[in-house]
Amino acid sequence: MAVRIEIDRYDAKSAARGTKRSLELIADIGLAQPLELPVLQIEGAEAGKTLLVLAGVHGDEYEGVETVLRLYRDLQPERLKGSLILVPQANLLSYRGGTRVSPEDGANMARVFPGNPEGTPTERIAWHLHHRFIAQADFMLDLHSGGTHYAVSTLVGYYHNDGTEIGRRSRAAAEAFGIDLLWAHETIAPGRSVSSALALNVPWLYTEAYGGRRIRRDDAQSFYDGAFRLMRHLGMLSPEQSGAESTADMQQTASRRIYGDGNFDGSETAEADGFFIPAVSLSSDVRKGERIGTIFGFDGSELQHVCASRNGVVVMLPGTPAVRKGEPLFMVAPSDISQA
Ligand SMILES: [Zn+2]
Numbered sequence: 001m002a003v004r005i006e007i008d009r010y011d012a013k014s015a016a017r018g019t020k021r022s023l024e025l026i027a028d029i030g031l032a033q034p035l036e037l038p039v040l041q042i043e044g045a046e047a048g049k050t051l052l053v054l055a056g057v058h059g060d061e062y063e064g065v066e067t068v069l070r071l072y073r074d075l076q077p078e079r080l081k082g083s084l085i086l087v088p089q090a091n092l093l094s095y096r097g098g099t100r101v102s103p104e105d106g107a108n109m110a111r112v113f114p115g116n117p118e119g120t121p122t123e124r125i126a127w128h129l130h131h132r133f134i135a136q137a138d139f140m141l142d143l144h145s146g147g148t149h150y151a152v153s154t155l156v157g158y159y160h161n162d163g164t165e166i167g168r169r170s171r172a173a174a175e176a177f178g179i180d181l182l183w184a185h186e187t188i189a190p191g192r193s194v195s196s197a198l199a200l201n202v203p204w205l206y207t208e209a210y211g212g213r214r215i216r217r218d219d220a221q222s223f224y225d226g227a228f229r230l231m232r233h234l235g236m237l238s239p240e241q242s243g244a245e246s247t248a249d250m251q252q253t254a255s256r257r258i259y260g261d262g263n264f265d266g267s268e269t270a271e272a273d274g275f276f277i278p279a280v281s282l283s284s285d286v287r288k289g290e291r292i293g294t295i296f297g298f299d300g301s302e303l304q305h306v307c308a309s310r311n312g313v314v315v316m317l318p319g320t321p322a323v324r325k326g327e328p329l330f331m332v333a334p335s336d337i338s339q340a
Helices: 063-074 092-097 121-136 165-177 193-199 217-233
Strands: 003-006 019-027 035-043 046-055 081-087 139-143 150-152 155-159 181-185 204-208 256-259 274-278 291-296 302-307 312-318 328-333
Touching (some): 019 121, 035 092, 046 063, 121 193, 139 193, 139 217, 165 181, 193 204
Parallel strands (some): 003 019, 046 081, 139 204, 155 181, 181 256
Antiparallel strands (some): 019 035, 150 312, 155 204, 291 302
């Protein structure tokens, strides 16, 4: 059972060493019912770093939620150094709606950080996440996937800036995470949890996975194993115990790196309403001009030959074949930094 407290009274540092706690943080977000934000905390037997893991910033993405619930169940405080703070559902409004945006205000939470304490419901939740969680963390992991609208490569994204401490830490953590496709972002569009983290000088990673509102076992396992690798990388697991919960080993995988800002809002869009049949699979390398797929009409006609506009890796395809003119259709991330 969760302990209910007013969000103003929440203090991550008040947890007793060597304990787990489940909280429900009550916050006025300008709706008839207050927000009841679930927070799970594992407080290690020894002091150490604070890792914040967010799931459900988009309420139709479920892989991260499973990861967080499994972590809370499986990891014992005596094995942990530091604090693991887990938010299993950062955006309850959009989760309840089963939608990427919150039905109450139409807002995409990943566009409103750092939020506003007097703004719309989504802006208020983002404000609490920024000030009460991200600001307190030594590292942030934000778990995403394709959700309803997109099919996305399983990858880990990080801040690519070797000239700064936060960049070096983000990169090292990405390389330790164990997913072999790394998305190196030199710039971050505003409004994200990760742009909040950057502003607060908190190193970060985020993940993507296939999505589609169905959890693929391989993706869930990649996130779970990655979280353990990340904790080990951050020195948060006692070494003699660190293999017990997960089969993840510390072996470095061969990685592929892609570039660009990773903003799906900037994807290539469909030029016609129709039925899309892809010619390539996610994560495949394509050359400029290569066919990505075709949009068909039900009269059998080919309405649009969809081609790559640059060399790179296909990181996003439509989540459903029924596509609409003007909506995001695919994204190729450049594999060469000079084209980013
Ligand atoms: Zn997302």
